[in-house]
Structures are given as C-alpha cells and as structure tokens.
Amino acid sequence: MLLTVKNITKTYGIITVLNDISFVLNRQERIGLVGPNGVGKSTLLHILTRQENADQGSIVYANGVEYGFLAQSTPQFYGQTIDDLLLESVGNLRQLEVRMHQLEQSMAQTSNQQDLDRLLEEYNTVSTQFVERGGYELDHHIDRVLAGLRINYLPRTQTVSTLSGGEKARVGLAALLLRSPDVLLLDEPTNHLDFASIEWLESYLADYHGALLVVSHDRHFLNKAINYIFEIDEHQHQLKMYTGNYDAYVEAKKAERIQWEETYAQQQEEMQQLRKRIRELRKSASRTSFGPPRDNDKYAYNGHVQSKQNSSASRLRGAEQQLKLLEANAVPKPPKILRVNSQFNPEQTIQSEVVIRLTQVSKSFGERVILQQINAEVSSDARILLTGANGTGKTTLFKMIMGLETLDAGEIQFSPSARIGYLPQDPLLDPEKTVIETYRYDQVGYEDEFTGRLIGYGLFKLEDMQKKVEQLSLGQKRKLEIARLMAQNPNVLLLDEPTNYISLDILEAFEHAIMHFPGPVIAITHDRWFMQRIGGMLWELKEGQIVAQIPAQLVR
Structure with missing residues (x-):
C-alpha cells in the first residue's frame, strides 16, 4: 500500500464537504475521482497533499513514498526558466544516483557483515527506485516527455512566466512526470492538452510505475487511463468505489439507481401495509365484544374472551415491533436526479444566411504570425469545432470576433441580427461579488426574479446565492x-x-442544450466525447490557416 486514508472529515462552517472518507491506494492502481462541482474533489486532493488539514481522520504514506500534485490552476513559476524546472524536477533522481554511489563505496570499504547487510538493503531500495523512475534513461526520458506534451519547441532558457496559460500547464505537467513520484495526484490534467498530447498522456500513464488518483471530466480519458472510479456522493458526502472505467461506472450507477428505487418502493409498500394492519387491529380491539355463553358457563366465556384479547394484543405488538424495526432501518428515499434546465432561448432569430464572414484576417505578435489571410464564413445553422495545437491562435481568433483583440489586416463582418454569447476558456469573474450579484449584473429586474431563474437552471441552490x-x-x-x-x-x-472544469452531471445537460441551440455554434475543444456528440464541421488551425474542414464525426 502506497497510501492509506482513514475516516477523513472536512467541514467549512456548518457545511460538510467530506464525511468519513476512507480508502487505500496501491501501486499500479488508476483511480478517477468524480462527483458534482463543489462536492470536495479538489479539497480531498489538497488534504492528501497537506495543503489543507482535515477536521478528523488520517492520511499515511508508506515509508519512502513520494507524491506529486498537479493543480487545476497553474502556478506562475516566477523567475524560473524551463530548464530550472526540469533540473528541479529530476533532482530526486540525481540524489538517488549520488546515494547509490555513496552506498557502493561504503559497501566496498566495510568488513562488518551486519553493516554490510544494512547497506545492501538500503542500496536495493534506492537502486530499485532509481531504475523504476527511469534514472538510467534520464536524458531520453526528458526528451520523450517534452515531445509527448508538444512543448519541445520551446527554448529551455525561456522564463516560464512568459509562456501562455496552456504552455505553463504543460510545462508544469512535464516537470511533475519527470519527477516520477510514486503517487500522482492530478486535478483536470487534460484541460490544456491537444489531441496528440492527451493520447500520449493516456499511453504514458498506462505504463506508469506508481499509482494515479485523478480528477477529470474527460470521459475518453477516464475510459482509457482509469481502472477504478471513486465517487464523492453529493448527498452523504461519502466515498463510493466502482471497479472499471467510466463506461462501467455509468452502467453500475444505472443498475444501482434501479435497485435503490425498487428496494425503497418495496419497503414503503411493506410499511404502508403494516400501518394499515395496525389500524385495523387497534380498531378491532376497541370494539371486541362477545355475547353471553350459550351454556351459561361463565368461566369458559371469560377464558375465551381473554384468549381472543391476548391473541389480538400479541398480533398488534408484533406488527408495531415490525414497523418500528423497518422505520429504524429505513431505506432513504432516492433523491431526485438533477435536472439541469440549461436551455438557450434567443430573443431574436437570425435572418441572414451568413452570420459571420472573415475576409483576409491576419494577426501577428511581434515576428510570430498567428493568423494569415484567413477567409471563412459561418452560416446560420453552423456547428463548427475549432481545433489545433496549443498556441495556434484559436482563442485569439475568438477574441478578434468579439472585438477584444485588434486585427492587423482584413475584416470581420456580422449579420445585423447577430447577438453573440461568448464563453471564455477560463472564468473571468469578480471574486468579491456574490453569486446572485454576478448573475444579475447588467440586467434589469428584481433580485427575487433573478434568484428564481438561477435556481431554475438547476445549477445552484438557494444557499449558494450569497x-x-x-x-x-x-x-x-x-x-x-x-x-x-x-x-x-x-x-x-x-x-x-x-x-x-464542469462535472460530468452538468456536462451532459449542457451538451444537450448546445445540441438543440437554434443558431450557429463555434466551439474550441479538444474533448473527443463532446465532438462526437455535437458533430458538425471540424476546422483545424495550423500555421495561420484553416487547413481542414471535415465532418466532426470522423474524429477518433
């Protein structure tokens, strides 16, 4: 066992986030951690990395076990170059190598058998770690990881803080993989990766020597890289464990829900029948009356009455005890399945056949050409999936369409009736505003009206508003x-x-809303599952040009 977690509980004020969480993590186990947004997945990772303290419970790593953590938010790495990070990340391997040489010298110089046995035992442990972490192939390993994550084009002397957000995330992931810790703790590792990098990471993790615990919304990734699913339940805030990948988890959840509903219905029916029987027995006991004995045997009559009354009382007590036992062990009512009403309701339909037209659009940053004389049209019923390697200009193109970035040359024209809704890659919200203040910003109406509407989406609860x-x-x-x-x-x-960043329950509903959106949709995405569901045309940005326009269903 690499990691043992026992009875972890975490609360914030009166809100319980994690409730009595226990599990063990063994070498070669690949665990996907899932659950609704805000249920405590990242909090658990922060506790496992000792960035937060649990209110109770314990986490114990086995002797000599190292862990590595990749957070959702990439740190800035102020002042560090890529080379600095790489050398820092493989520092433990260099230390292991130095220690191996020290032990070799000590073993050669000692004549005491007890000391020799002790040194040999430590040498075996250190050398095993060195081999498992690729110590003898370190230079090749560095090249392999940088190429796999498609950042080998970056000068290693470049300061990390000057990189784009996606490049920072990939450099951070590369540094973590090069450390080769025994336990990898990853929070949404595929968010900033393109197709090739995701597929490479899936293959890399399949052969990883240690254990993996990953929070991810990427359903293809969870199918390819995971052999267990851990779910934090949003109602009890406890951990449920499922064997297999994401598809197996979905099927197990369906079967579990059906069984739960059937068991609950059966118990409710049994309790209803018992309550009915108890009412009848009580009513019968209150009106029990027997006529005078025909043979005038008073003693026989009283004995018969007493026997009947005792029998009724016994049946009543039995029924009451049976009901009390069922109530004490009642199957909880299955909560309503979250229904996210994320439907778009455009105020105005688009009258034009062409909604957006790009003519000779060009953009450069210094000497780096991002977009070069792009010509394209977006029709009123378009479904366009915009892909390409990180840094090819996808987000820049969106910002130019939204007027957030200037064009160097060319023109972007819009239909007069176009009303564009833009979802940026990373949340851009005022941290000091409340949920309801943020939602109602720039809208006219009463707060109660906005609160009702926001709750009606199924995305937030009343207690979240403030x-x-x-x-x-x-x-x-x-x-x-x-x-x-x-x-x-x-x-x-x-x-x-x-x-x-969206949890799987919300993601399914959001995808459904996009699929049924009546106007054109352009989405930048590397999510293969999403692409299969949305369909449409695939536009790939490469070397400043849209070089491919193929049906998205062909994407594998």
Whole structure:
C-alpha cells in the first residue's frame, strides 16, 4: 500500500464537504475521482497533499513514498526558466544516483557483515527506485516527455512566466512526470492538452510505475487511463468505489439507481401495509365484544374472551415491533436526479444566411504570425469545432470576433441580427461579488426574479446565492458563467473549451442544450466525447490557416 486514508472529515462552517472518507491506494492502481462541482474533489486532493488539514481522520504514506500534485490552476513559476524546472524536477533522481554511489563505496570499504547487510538493503531500495523512475534513461526520458506534451519547441532558457496559460500547464505537467513520484495526484490534467498530447498522456500513464488518483471530466480519458472510479456522493458526502472505467461506472450507477428505487418502493409498500394492519387491529380491539355463553358457563366465556384479547394484543405488538424495526432501518428515499434546465432561448432569430464572414484576417505578435489571410464564413445553422495545437491562435481568433483583440489586416463582418454569447476558456469573474450579484449584473429586474431563474437552471441552490465568487470551485465558477451566458439570450455561441472544469452531471445537460441551440455554434475543444456528440464541421488551425474542414464525426 502506497497510501492509506482513514475516516477523513472536512467541514467549512456548518457545511460538510467530506464525511468519513476512507480508502487505500496501491501501486499500479488508476483511480478517477468524480462527483458534482463543489462536492470536495479538489479539497480531498489538497488534504492528501497537506495543503489543507482535515477536521478528523488520517492520511499515511508508506515509508519512502513520494507524491506529486498537479493543480487545476497553474502556478506562475516566477523567475524560473524551463530548464530550472526540469533540473528541479529530476533532482530526486540525481540524489538517488549520488546515494547509490555513496552506498557502493561504503559497501566496498566495510568488513562488518551486519553493516554490510544494512547497506545492501538500503542500496536495493534506492537502486530499485532509481531504475523504476527511469534514472538510467534520464536524458531520453526528458526528451520523450517534452515531445509527448508538444512543448519541445520551446527554448529551455525561456522564463516560464512568459509562456501562455496552456504552455505553463504543460510545462508544469512535464516537470511533475519527470519527477516520477510514486503517487500522482492530478486535478483536470487534460484541460490544456491537444489531441496528440492527451493520447500520449493516456499511453504514458498506462505504463506508469506508481499509482494515479485523478480528477477529470474527460470521459475518453477516464475510459482509457482509469481502472477504478471513486465517487464523492453529493448527498452523504461519502466515498463510493466502482471497479472499471467510466463506461462501467455509468452502467453500475444505472443498475444501482434501479435497485435503490425498487428496494425503497418495496419497503414503503411493506410499511404502508403494516400501518394499515395496525389500524385495523387497534380498531378491532376497541370494539371486541362477545355475547353471553350459550351454556351459561361463565368461566369458559371469560377464558375465551381473554384468549381472543391476548391473541389480538400479541398480533398488534408484533406488527408495531415490525414497523418500528423497518422505520429504524429505513431505506432513504432516492433523491431526485438533477435536472439541469440549461436551455438557450434567443430573443431574436437570425435572418441572414451568413452570420459571420472573415475576409483576409491576419494577426501577428511581434515576428510570430498567428493568423494569415484567413477567409471563412459561418452560416446560420453552423456547428463548427475549432481545433489545433496549443498556441495556434484559436482563442485569439475568438477574441478578434468579439472585438477584444485588434486585427492587423482584413475584416470581420456580422449579420445585423447577430447577438453573440461568448464563453471564455477560463472564468473571468469578480471574486468579491456574490453569486446572485454576478448573475444579475447588467440586467434589469428584481433580485427575487433573478434568484428564481438561477435556481431554475438547476445549477445552484438557494444557499449558494450569497456566496462570494472567491468561495466557489473552478467548476462552480464555470457554472456561473454558463448561467450568465444563458441570461444573455444569444443567438450565436462562441465557446472556448466549454467542457473544462464542469462535472460530468452538468456536462451532459449542457451538451444537450448546445445540441438543440437554434443558431450557429463555434466551439474550441479538444474533448473527443463532446465532438462526437455535437458533430458538425471540424476546422483545424495550423500555421495561420484553416487547413481542414471535415465532418466532426470522423474524429477518433
């Protein structure tokens, strides 16, 4: 066992986030941690990495076990170059190598058998760790990881803080993988990866020597890289464990729900029948009356009456005890399945056949050409999935369409009736505002009206309304931006990585809303599951050009 977690409980004020969480993590286990946004997945990872303290319970790593953590939010790495990070990340391997040489020298110089046995035991442990972590192939390993994550084009002397958000995330992941810890703790590792990098990571993790505990919304990733699913239940805040990948988990959840509903219905029926029987027995006992004995045998008559009364009382007590036992062990009522009413209701339909037209659009940053003389049209019923390697200009193109970035050359024209709704890649919200203040911003109406509407989406509860944005998880912030997007009643959608940070329950409903959106949708995405569901045309940005326009269903 690499890690043992016992009875972890965590509360914030009166809100219980984690309730009596226990599990063990063994070598070669690949665990996907799932559950609704805000249920405590990231909190659990922070406790496992000792960034937060549990209110009770314990976490114990086996002797010599190292863990590594990749957070959702990438740190800035101020002042560090890529080379600094890489050398720092493999420092433990260098230390192991130095210690191996020290032990070799000590063993050669000692003549005491007891000391030799002790040194040999430590040498075996250290050398095993060195081999398992790829110590003898370190340079090749560095090249392999950088190429796999598609950041080998970056100069290693470049300061990390000057990189784009996606590049920082991939450099951080590369540094973590090069450390080769025994336990990998990853929070949404595929958010900033393109297709090739995700597929490479899936293959890499399949051969990883240690254990993996990962929070992810990427359903393809959970199918390829995971052999167990841990779910934090949103009602009891406890951990449920499922064997297999994401597909197996979904099927197990369906079967579990059917069994729960059937068991609850059967018990409720049994309790209803017992209550009915108890009422009848009580009513019968209150009106029990026998006529005078025909043979005038008073003693026989009284004995018969007493026997009848005792029998009725016994049956009544038995029924009451049986009901009391059932009530004490009542199967909880299955909670209603979350129904997210994330439907878009455009105020105005688009009259034009062409909604957006790009003519000779170009953009450069210094000497780096991002977009070069792009010509494209977006029709009124378009479904366009915009892909491409990180840094090719996808988000830049969206920002130019929204007027947030200037064009170097060319023109972008819009239909007069176009009302564009934009979901940026990362949440851009005022941390000091409350949930309801953020939602109703720039809208006219009463707070109660907005509260009802926001709760009606199924994305938030009444008790969430006065929470500040800074108190929300990244997933909850994403839900708030989705609610804001729906409130704008757009008839054109520009979605930049729309599936990032959203828990699987919300994701299914949001995808359904996008599929039934009446206007054009352009989405930047690397989510293969999302692409299969949405369909439409696939546009790939490569070397400043849209070089491919193929049906998205062909994507594998």
